[in-house]
Amino acid sequence: MTTATARRTPADKHDERRRALADSALRTLGELGYARASLREIANNSEFSHGVVHYYFHDKLDLIVYCVRQYKATCVHRYDGVVADATTPEGLVAAFADKLVETIVDEAPMHRLWYDLRSQSMFEESLREAVLQIDQTLEDMIWRVVGTYAELAGREPAMTPHVAYGLLDGLFQQALLGYLCDLEGVLDDLRAQVHRLMPVLLAP
């Protein structure tokens, strides 16, 4: 029987280290982007030594994919509360839009890192599998929101999950870019856009 105080297996420790390393690396990666973040810089900004990175990750690609996967794994639950707490379609839309705006403000570096990675995957074959997987979980996440919205509204979604995700992601990306460029009003615009878009996603 495994008790709470049982000695962790080496494999556990290995995984834990990877997680901690990735957590730390995400800060640097989000700040500099994939190409500009050197492994040395990543190690320097962490509590780990330079060599340990290659001990726990095969190479830079391996590290970044792990990092983004780990980050997106938490992302995927960002709207769980929104979905769970919603009682009216309007309320859900409002909470969802607020959450979108909030995450742009709070986690802009993480989001731009994701878009960076997705862009790189268009060039780098070896990134594609991970990117496609992550994109799918994001699509699922969005679809949970849209599905709940449809239910609460008593209507049917008018589009596939893929389209719903594509549309919202396009809007989100534009807003993120605008936010990073210090453009005025992009966050309020995003909120308003989501309010107007959501009803359109449902069949009349």
Add this chain to the structure above:
Amino acid sequence: MTTATARRTPADKHDERRRALADSALRTLGELGYARASLREIANNSEFSHGVVHYYFHDKLDLIVYCVRQYKATCVHRYDGVVADATTPEGLVAAFADKLVETIVDEAPMHRLWYDLRSQSMFEESLREAVLQIDQTLEDMIWRVVGTYAELAGREPAMTPHVAYGLLDGLFQQALLGYLCDLEGVLDDLRAQVHRLMPVLLAP
């Protein structure tokens, strides 16, 4: 009298050279992306020497911005024919959707380069001005399509140019990624999605 074949001014030659250099560079850039395409590689894949790149461009950023601007300057007229030739709203949508699919097939490397550049601009301040400008011209381009579509349909657009562009760009990006990942049916899907989305862009 100055004929069309009159001696070109030195400034003209200089511009012409930049254009030729950029044309050539776009091939390598589209193949490798911004970070992986070294100026040496770009020069090697062209008829120019290594030094000439620095003779005509101040630095790598200058080159890539010029390249993408030049490419996007032609992009911007891609749908001019679609708009000019359209006689019915359905015809315009069909032609527009076809053109979107066509450019994914024909110019995928250029499109991923653009998304790469836009992602990098989220990290690199110095890219932002150019990216914002280009994004604006693309938005205008899309708006000419939507505006004409509304006119032919005798209805009003239901959203701002910015939103229309954001939505379509989101779809386009997903399709491009799917295409590059050899996913089945993404092109047909894109076509279908556009057919379904366009009416939604108009007020009832």
Add this chain to the structure above:
Amino acid sequence: MTTATARRTPADKHDERRRALADSALRTLGELGYARASLREIANNSEFSHGVVHYYFHDKLDLIVYCVRQYKATCVHRYDGVVADATTPEGLVAAFADKLVETIVDEAPMHRLWYDLRSQSMFEESLREAVLQIDQTLEDMIWRVVGTYAELAGREPAMTPHVAYGLLDGLFQQALLGYLCDLEGVLDDLRAQVHRLMPVLLAP
């Protein structure tokens, strides 16, 4: 007979061009020093084209030597007035010290260029002849001051021209360095030092 309006010979024009080019180059050279001043930069900061430099000068060394020679040729007469106008030994010393201070303020870039060149000559064989020649003319210049001073004082110099030049140049160089480093009081110090040193140069 050669009139004032006679056509200049090609050789004259050639020399004139060299002079003009050198005059212009001195500005850039004095600003950046030998190693950092590129021929392109020198040409850009002049009214001449890039290629013309190699037309009138064999290479960079040739140019800089010509430049410094030309500058030092005028330097050499800097104290002519001091010498000619002096009526008392004290007056000469005062005027000489003032002139030394003045030239540090007015022509610091030229002086540091000279010291740069002289340092480089310690490494670069091909500079030595020119440097030695210029040093000799400077020594002669200093000696004219010291000689006149001795005459006015009715005493004999107590040291060779070489030593007199070495001592004064050492002081001057320290003052120049201090001046360029924005050290306080270096100019007044130099003046005072010269006042105290000059009598020492004469036999009791």
Add this chain to the structure above:
Amino acid sequence: MTTATARRTPADKHDERRRALADSALRTLGELGYARASLREIANNSEFSHGVVHYYFHDKLDLIVYCVRQYKATCVHRYDGVVADATTPEGLVAAFADKLVETIVDEAPMHRLWYDLRSQSMFEESLREAVLQIDQTLEDMIWRVVGTYAELAGREPAMTPHVAYGLLDGLFQQALLGYLCDLEGVLDDLRAQVHRLMPVLLAP
């Protein structure tokens, strides 16, 4: 118990490496001067690889400043023996003059490197602090000689440390230049000049 042969700390090893690297670099630097000595060449002329130079030094400036500082740190004790062993003023002067001549012969490359660096500092702001510091230690060194000389002679110095250093440095520099130019008699001249100059540095 920690013995003298105890394991050196990593920091010690790091410093030791820097010292060894600098020692090696000084050879190339003294041969070619600052501008002409590339880091590649410096590495090639050492037992170290190219990359290691950048591992231990931040950049080229960092390296050269460290090198010259290290060299001058030993310089500064060159006349300690002269000062310690002197029993008569004449004896001190003779030993001092001999030592000056000796170091020109033995370490001309190092000395010209110093003058190169000092000249460059007139152009390059970032060198000034180090140059000023080194100059000060040299001034102190000279002053220890002059002070002892005054004591032995039972007289007072007639000038400030700064002036004494300036004068002697001027002479030394001329002698170094002459020596490097293979001029005849410069070393004997220097010796004689120092013999004549030293008494002048003292008040009557």
Add this chain to the structure above:
DNA sequence: CATGAATGAGCCTTCATTCAT
């Protein structure tokens, strides 16, 4: 004569990766 386009060697620096300790 004069221009400035073109060359290509070479410079400083960065970096992922390897490996002895």
Add this chain to the structure above:
DNA sequence: CATGAATGAAGGCTCATTCAT
């Protein structure tokens, strides 16, 4: 296991010099 020293390829960029026009 972990460290950080070491490597060497590669990158962006500068520049003196050459040469066709």
